[in-house]
Amino acid sequence: MSYEPENRTKQTLAEQVAEQILNDIVDKDLEVGAKIPNEFELAEKIGVGRGTIREAVKILVSREILTIRRGAGTFVSERQGLLDDPLGLCLLKDKTHLALDLLSIRLMLEPEISALAAANARPEQLKELGKLRDQVEELINRGEDHTHADILFHRQIAACSGNLVMEKLIPVIHSSITLFVDLTNARLKQETIDTHREITDCIVRKDPEGARCAMYMHLTVNRRLIKSLEGN
Amino acid sequence: MSYEPENRTKQTLAEQVAEQILNDIVDKDLEVGAKIPNEFELAEKIGVGRGTIREAVKILVSREILTIRRGAGTFVSERQGLLDDPLGLCLLKDKTHLALDLLSIRLMLEPEISALAAANARPEQLKELGKLRDQVEELINRGEDHTHADILFHRQIAACSGNLVMEKLIPVIHSSITLFVDLTNARLKQETIDTHREITDCIVRKDPEGARCAMYMHLTVNRRLIKSLEGN
Known part of the structure; x- marks a missing residue:
């Protein structure tokens, strides 16, 4: 029944990478709508496989932090991490x-x-x-x-x-x-x-x-x- | 920059099914920890394919409304839809x-x-x-x-x-x-x-x-x- 962040399971590699990409967005003051590097570049920079990058990006998309525009790339989302029903x-x-x-x-x-x-x-x-x-x-x-x-x-x-x-x-x-x-x-x-x-x-x-x-x-x-x- | 729920793209079938599963949880007053029907049963009940059910469940898991325990089934999450950083x-x-x-x-x-x-x-x-x-x-x-x-x-x-x-x-x-x-x-x-x-x-x-x-x-x-x- 309780809200227990610390009881959650340990972070997977993709979650850690997601955290790293997020920190990068904050540190570099990337604005809403800014394009982030593609899968290849991120994989090389962070030193993990493209599968992990893809999973990490998916996590950030589901958190409304990134958005994918097909054929154009991956961008900082207008929604700025705000979900439709954040309080459940x-x-x-x-x-x-x-x-x-x-x-x-x-x-x-x-x-x-x-x-x-x-x-x-x-x-x-x-x-x-x-x-x-x-x-x-x-x-x-x-x-x-x-x-x-x-x-x-x-x-x-x-x-x-x-x-x-x-x-x-x-x-x-x-x-x-x-x-x-x-x-x-x-x-x-x-x-x-x-x-x-x-x-x-x-x-x-x-x-x-x-x-x-x-x-x-x-x-x-x-x-x-x-x-x-x-x-x- | 703005928070614009109405500008979002139209709901996919999986999102609609997710909404339906959610409504069912609320209507039946399912408690935290309650088990929900399995993929086969849901697919039959709602009248969509198992792939769509799987996708819908994934959406509800990412919203912290459902949680999957491997080998045990799918349950109403303790987190009750509350995410770690809901305000972004x-x-x-x-x-x-x-x-x-x-x-x-x-x-x-x-x-x-x-x-x-x-x-x-x-x-x-x-x-x-x-x-x-x-x-x-x-x-x-x-x-x-x-x-x-x-x-x-x-x-x-x-x-x-x-x-x-x-x-x-x-x-x-x-x-x-x-x-x-x-x-x-x-x-x-x-x-x-x-x-x-x-x-x-x-x-x-x-x-x-x-x-x-x-x-x-x-x-x-x-x-x-x-x-x-x-x-x-």
Whole structure:
């Protein structure tokens, strides 16, 4: 039942090689989309057979760290090691409970993140935040699905906070909501536009308390929606 | 750069079959360690070839949802879909920054979780919490590594809170610390024993405010240690 990394079986050679390739990507600051050396070159460099390299690459592909484009080569994945369901939430059965629990976590994290964003955001990050807020508004006004743009908006607030882990964690929590809980934001169009604007404005004018409050407001409206759907 | 689930390529047959096997595990409430039907039975039941079943099982093994024991069969994994590095933190380079950012997240979540645990814990959960606190103390007193026991203690507080996602999330954050940051808790032996006791006592006597404060104290001591190691 427990989460026991140390009880796992010893690393195979391919796993060790995968670790080595990964370290190389980190050490060399390879960007998303960068091409990594081919099988022959890696086999020669690391001093193992091509079969082992192929297996190691497969491991990194399954971890969403590398991606193979047929005929083009192997590249650092856009997904940056983030899996679809990294917390294993697919194994939880009660989806309404899940939706409320995910929102509880957002309530603990996002007001604080907004306050930190107001304190720490760099000018170019603010510009990007404004752009993402506009994108959400446009999609809402055109009557199109804004779920993904919404995730990017909240992820950018996390990026503005300067907390490296938050930038990884927020999309996980948001996409879990869209992956497992069939909630339509369609009902919250005007509220979303208004509160997104207020959050962005507070962050831009470096008002942490205002950013915290605006995010509480945003999440409270969302919570009310989930509660109203409960039992339907 | 962005996290775009909807841009992914269409599901292969094996992925669809994997989804079906997963749904079956959830619907039937199969417990950790439960054996699932063999290849022949699955192929017949789902109406696809054995090769597809084998591929689907491989996908679920790589997602840590199933585990294969050679000669014994295929089972629901103890890891419950939790991967070693679900947030892709291995790609972050600055490990001290990472340690402080992980602690910031703990500071946002764990005092609240402790308060919720004090409000919501069931008697059998409290019994387990006491047991885990004792285990950490014993290991510290014997001079052995208590990292893993420590994670289980904090995970149990999350379980006591009643938030399903928190129980998954807390071990991820804690194990990330031990996976990527070489921090020894050895220096905080007596503080750990004392604050763990205070946290547990407050949760047991249903004192949310006390549990919140005790957890803040615990994390503050941890934060001081990380700050003191900075630049070393």
